[in-house]
Amino acid sequence: MSNYSIKDLEHLSGIKAHTLRIWEQRYNFIEPKRTDTNIRYYSDEDLKLILNISTLKENGYKISKIAKMSEAELNSEVLKIAETNLRFPDQINSLTLSMIDMDEDRFEKILSNNIIKYGFERTMLNIIYPFLSKIGMLWQTGSILPAQEHFISNLIRQKLTVAIDGQFVTDKESKGKWLLYLPEGELHELSLMFAAFLLRVRKYKVIYLGQSLPKEDLYTVKEVHNPDFVLTMSAVAPKKAELQEYVNEVAELFSSATLFVGGYQVIGQDIKRKKNVEFIMKIEDLIDFLEEKEMGNATVHQSTNEMKYH
Structure with missing residues (x-):
């Protein structure tokens, strides 16, 4: 009780x-x-x-x-x-x-x-x-x-x-590739799983590595997949300096991708971010980003079509 x-x-x-x-x-x-x-x-x-x-x-x-x-x-x-x-x-x-x-x-x-x-x-x-x-x-x-x-x-x-299993996305229809994982020691993955669903519904390819991934493994993943976007979250409480170092290292490793970082610890510790880093305060921030990206793509597509007829 x-x-x-x-x-x-x-x-x-x-x-x-x-x-x-x-x-x-x-x-x-x-x-x-x-x-x-x-x-x-x-x-x-x-x-x-x-x-x-x-x-x-x-x-x-x-x-x-x-x-x-x-x-x-x-x-x-x-x-x-x-x-x-x-x-x-x-x-x-x-x-x-x-x-x-x-x-x-x-x-x-x-x-x-x-x-x-x-x-x-x-x-x-x-x-x-x-x-x-x-x-x-x-x-x-x-x-x-x-x-x-x-x-x-x-x-x-x-x-x-x-x-998630009901939303399979082929390479041909994919709008981009996302890598999703939790850092070593992070075990609460429900938010990460929901993010995977949101991405698949919107026709993105998702490489889902789940909870507690050793940092060293990211180097191998980078060579195999080279994603367009990376999403990770931190809920446990590392020291600010350790978290800052971790975010910097992952951002440099995936320098050609956009790194999204969420979780209570990131929000609460005033972490500095590099140019290719975005912070997610809540899951709706990810949805907003995807919708803005979709609108941007639609605008580009419309402009291209208009140029064809002029």
Whole structure:
């Protein structure tokens, strides 16, 4: 069982800590436990209850009515909302509940319903990414169990793998070649996998090398593939000087390519960049770059056609 602070509940549900304390006193929704040192904490059951209440409130239910519902009635109403009203906050709450209970059936239903309505890319951007962002802090602080983290990460990884495999790009139709990898010691590759999907959908060839690639291996890869673009990410915390040296070396190695570097550590350490280096603050930055490139190519194509007729 995981333990949560009231700030964790606020972060995950969107309900202010002050409001939660009022509800504790007025409606007796939840009763926090206390550690040996008298610090308040909440259980998985408390979090599930608050997420359900948050979903009902966001869908117009009055708190006085919610307070009169039994646990079974409350769960029933939330399930109806999750299945019929595909608002993104509701779906994120449902994903959090499926993670807490390690409920694969619920996860599958949530993802399938949203992919049918919005497509895989929008589902990732509007539901999976905000969900991962919400619970990311809890992973780092140990508020949730490693088993819960592994459960949900592996389910998302399976979805990404299937989506990527469904977007094969031949050399003939490729708009360019991208090399994707994580540096040695970097293991969280869900963002990198989603980037691979985004690139393949847009008809780019992707050389995907995955997590924890030794720097020395890049020299061999350069000789074999010589990509047009390179994308890597850093989430662990190397010293700034080490990260700066690494970015400089990779930029020099792939001097004829554009190197895209993302991840929390790059953003937070004010890394200097060479002319062929671009920083990605969020996955939408990559999408913006690809769209701008597509528009640029379309403009060039149009100009070429106009010249032919003059």
